[in-house]
Amino acid sequence: MARFDFQNISDAEMGGQNRADLFCVMGLMYATGRGRDIDFVTAHKWLNIAAIKGSERAATLRAELTKTMSKADLAAALRAAREWMTMH
Numbered sequence: 001m002a003r004f005d006f007q008n009i010s011d012a013e014m015g016g017q018n019r020a021d022l023f024c025v026m027g028l029m030y031a032t033g034r035g036r037d038i039d040f041v042t043a044h045k046w047l048n049i050a051a052i053k054g055s056e057r058a059a060t061l062r063a064e065l066t067k068t069m070s071k072a073d074l075a076a077a078l079r080a081a082r083e084w085m086t087m088h
Contacts, residue, residue, distance in 0.1 A: 023050035024058040031065060040069055044077035049084060 027047035030039045044065050050058030066074060 020050045020053035020055040020058065023047075023053060024055045024061070026050075027058060027061065031061070040065060041073050041077045041080065044069065044074065045080040045084065048077065048081040052081075052085070 023046050027043045027045075027050060029035055030043035030046065032038070044062060047058045047062035047065060051062050069077070
């Protein structure tokens with residue numbers, strides 16, 4: 001299976017819902033540890049971005065993940081998503 005460098009997501013230019021779905025998958029990968037270490041802050045970041053881009057599934061998953069996170073981790077995830085959104 002191919003491994004993608006998601007840090008350079010600007011290379012994965014796709015339109016509309018397809019891109020939101022990609023961000024949702026990235027969030028799931030970080031949330032479950034599929035192909036990478038589990039990182040709930042990064043998972044929330046990508047799920048948040050996916051939800052902003054229109055993924056209802058990501059919004060639901062983000063809400064569930066939020067329930068398990070500390071306030072500090074949640075703040076870090078929101079900050080990371082905001083930073084990513086301003087850069088892209």
